[in-house]
Amino acid sequence: MATAERILTEPVPQEIEKKPWRFDVFAHLPWLKGLVRMRSFQFLVILPNLFLFYLFLIAGFFGTPIGNRNIIIVFVWILWWFVLIAVMMPFGSRLWCTMCPLPFFGDWLQRRSVVGVRSGKSPGTLNKFFGLQKRWPKRLSNIWLQNFGFLFLATFSALLVTRPLVSAIVFGVLILLAAGMALVYRLRTFCNYICPISGFLSLYAMTSTVELRSADKEVCLKCTTKSCIRGSDKGWACPWNVYMGKLDRNNYCGLCFECVKSCPNDNISLYLRPFSTSDVALRGYDEVWKACIMLMLAFSYSIVLLGPWGWLKDWANISEKHNWGGFGMFAAGQALLALVIFPALFYLSIRLGKWYARADDVSTKELFLKYAYMLVPMGLLAWIAFSVPLIMVNGSYIVSVASDPLGWGMNLLGTAEFPWKPLWPQWVPFAQVPILLAGLYFGLRGLHKVGSQLFKDPTQLFRSMIPPAVLLLGVTVLFLKLFIG
Amino acid sequence: MKWKETAGVLAVLIVLLGLPMMLKYWRTVGMIHRYPPNTKVIRLTAVADGGLWTQDEIVGYNYWWRKPTRAGEIALNQGDHVVVQLHSADVLHSFAIPLLHIGPVEVPAGHTVEVAFDANRPGDLTFLCWQVCSPEHSKLQGDFIVKSNGSEDSW
Numbered sequence A: 001m002a003t004a005e006r007i008l009t010e011p012v013p014q015e016i017e018k019k020p021w022r023f024d025v026f027a028h029l030p031w032l033k034g035l036v037r038m039r040s041f042q043f044l045v046i047l048p049n050l051f052l053f054y055l056f057l058i059a060g061f062f063g064t065p066i067g068n069r070n071i072i073i074v075f076v077w078i079l080w081w082f083v084l085i086a087v088m089m090p091f092g093s094r095l096w097c098t099m100c101p102l103p104f105f106g107d108w109l110q111r112r113s114v115v116g117v118r119s120g121k122s123p124g125t126l127n128k129f130f131g132l133q134k135r136w137p138k139r140l141s142n143i144w145l146q147n148f149g150f151l152f153l154a155t156f157s158a159l160l161v162t163r164p165l166v167s168a169i170v171f172g173v174l175i176l177l178a179a180g181m182a183l184v185y186r187l188r189t190f191c192n193y194i195c196p197i198s199g200f201l202s203l204y205a206m207t208s209t210v211e212l213r214s215a216d217k218e219v220c221l222k223c224t225t226k227s228c229i230r231g232s233d234k235g236w237a238c239p240w241n242v243y244m245g246k247l248d249r250n251n252y253c254g255l256c257f258e259c260v261k262s263c264p265n266d267n268i269s270l271y272l273r274p275f276s277t278s279d280v281a282l283r284g285y286d287e288v289w290k291a292c293i294m295l296m297l298a299f300s301y302s303i304v305l306l307g308p309w310g311w312l313k314d315w316a317n318i319s320e321k322h323n324w325g326g327f328g329m330f331a332a333g334q335a336l337l338a339l340v341i342f343p344a345l346f347y348l349s350i351r352l353g354k355w356y357a358r359a360d361d362v363s364t365k366e367l368f369l370k371y372a373y374m375l376v377p378m379g380l381l382a383w384i385a386f387s388v389p390l391i392m393v394n395g396s397y398i399v400s401v402a403s404d405p406l407g408w409g410m411n412l413l414g415t416a417e418f419p420w421k422p423l424w425p426q427w428v429p430f431a432q433v434p435i436l437l438a439g440l441y442f443g444l445r446g447l448h449k450v451g452s453q454l455f456k457d458p459t460q461l462f463r464s465m466i467p468p469a470v471l472l473l474g475v476t477v478l479f480l481k482l483f484i485g
Numbered sequence B: 001m002k003w004k005e006t007a008g009v010l011a012v013l014i015v016l017l018g019l020p021m022m023l024k025y026w027r028t029v030g031m032i033h034r035y036p037p038n039t040k041v042i043r044l045t046a047v048a049d050g051g052l053w054t055q056d057e058i059v060g061y062n063y064w065w066r067k068p069t070r071a072g073e074i075a076l077n078q079g080d081h082v083v084v085q086l087h088s089a090d091v092l093h094s095f096a097i098p099l100l101h102i103g104p105v106e107v108p109a110g111h112t113v114e115v116a117f118d119a120n121r122p123g124d125l126t127f128l129c130w131q132v133c134s135p136e137h138s139k140l141q142g143d144f145i146v147k148s149n150g151s152e153d154s155w
């Protein structure tokens, strides 16, 4: 109760009021701003990826069935995944969405243009869109579908990351779905509510060292056109339905830069900021569960891949072992861990912290939502730690597959028979441990940051933090055990 | 502004049509032209499940429900210069033509291995997998039948 008011009305402690460091990129690199303002900018960055993903699809259907010799497996699940999770997410927010080809055909159908913008009138916007322009059901306006979709795909990851055809079908279906939904619903409904990649992009974009924001919220308050969300003759209405005047988190901004083009007050800029510092508020159970699912998936993959349990490997590996009973157990166990057990442990830690801190005026729900932020940097860095050996061990496949993308016997670069050679395998744990510890550090720091917004009394703050901090520490120790062996 | 839109659409169409055409061209024409003229290129894929060599393509889309045809006998004409492109759809196989002292060469899954020979005498040339690759390994064999043009004795 009354907590929200308290936060709004009571003076915030100095330390928080002090704005975190921000560096205005557009002000310092005007050419970059000019670049993203070009109408053709997004098209030009999507086009190469459209080419690549099209090649991936063709390779999935008509290339070799052997995963590590097929470009769709090697480029998507070794190269792209690593770049996405270890580079784009932490340092570029949803930069992938800027160049993602999946919704390209949907956008094209909806806009009937690939470069230009058309003013006019469509529900809620000042652009002319085509299609039925229906409103997405309110009940589904959250990331639950993405949570389940991602968990589902992750369960079948043994197939997805080894069978070219399976990957090709999944990406093909996503492209068709995005196109179909664009015809029926407004804007990028697919991206907002369905795309299984979107869920973790939105979550981990919070930690990113860049943000696109309105420079001056006062200007937005007085702005009459609200072109960023409504569109204009310079830019399409925000495909993600984001209003820049209120935007304070990276989660649901797909970095399409339409608003930079459309804002008549030149009020939007790209900023650099410290890692995992600014967006620290999870705003719903869907987001909390996303954080739990992601962390637990990294955990469960590590157990399967690095743990000593052969039977578990066989259960999970439906791609080769075809033990459907065992696989069912594995799938159910993984889902239980991600959806029930871990969230329950987290809830328990929150209750315990609340009780220990005698925090009667803060609701459990609020604590639960707020403190869940600690899982965000932890999850991202656990995923990076998990992915580092994948690229170090399998990176050499990238070289050979680039030369013979379909396994047909081409040799475009002369490296088709480049031997498989793990890159410094003995250094893997030395890379993983610091990354994981950084996750723990940023998790605890995040915990402290959100905690100090709720509690002014240091003892209370400290006590409320202890149980969740212990949980986080426990998770870290388990990860370390798996990584170091 | 209009030309940019047109150029954009054109670029997309070039990608969508050009890429498959390029690949198709490479597969049907480009690949053959890597070899001297009149080379007979034979693609052989080893399949562990069922134990057979096939001239069918085993690729992503048909891998799961493939019923490849066994390449039991492959007809050649005396004088053919033959390049055999060897593939494996699953596990590590190997390839040999004992009569010609060709191989055994390893054929790892997903790789393309080439073997060349001249069919300059008529007769049967047995080819087979040379290492125990799978339960049905022993079935992995076939014959090149070289038809005589009357100029020389058989092997």
Ligand code: SF4
Pocket (backbone or CB within 6 Å): A096, A097, A098, A100, A101, A102, A103, A178, A190, A191, A192, A195, A196, A197, A198, A201, A254
């Ligand atoms: S949300 Fe998904 S489909 Fe949409 S742009 Fe991002 S990655 Fe692509």
Ligand code: SF4
Pocket (backbone or CB within 6 Å): A214, A219, A220, A221, A223, A224, A225, A226, A227, A228, A229, A244, A245, A262, A263, A264, A265, A266, A267, A268
């Ligand atoms: S159009 Fe510009 S000034 Fe107006 S609300 Fe959007 S960002 Fe603010």
Ligand code: SF4
Pocket (backbone or CB within 6 Å): A212, A228, A237, A238, A239, A240, A241, A242, A243, A244, A252, A253, A254, A255, A256, A257, A258, A259, A260
């Ligand atoms: S706020 Fe909307 S229009 Fe602006 S970059 Fe983000 S997604 Fe695009």
Ligand SMILES: [Cu+2]
Pocket (backbone or CB within 6 Å): B093, B094, B129, B130, B131, B132, B133, B134, B137, B138, B140
């Ligand atoms: Cu064999």
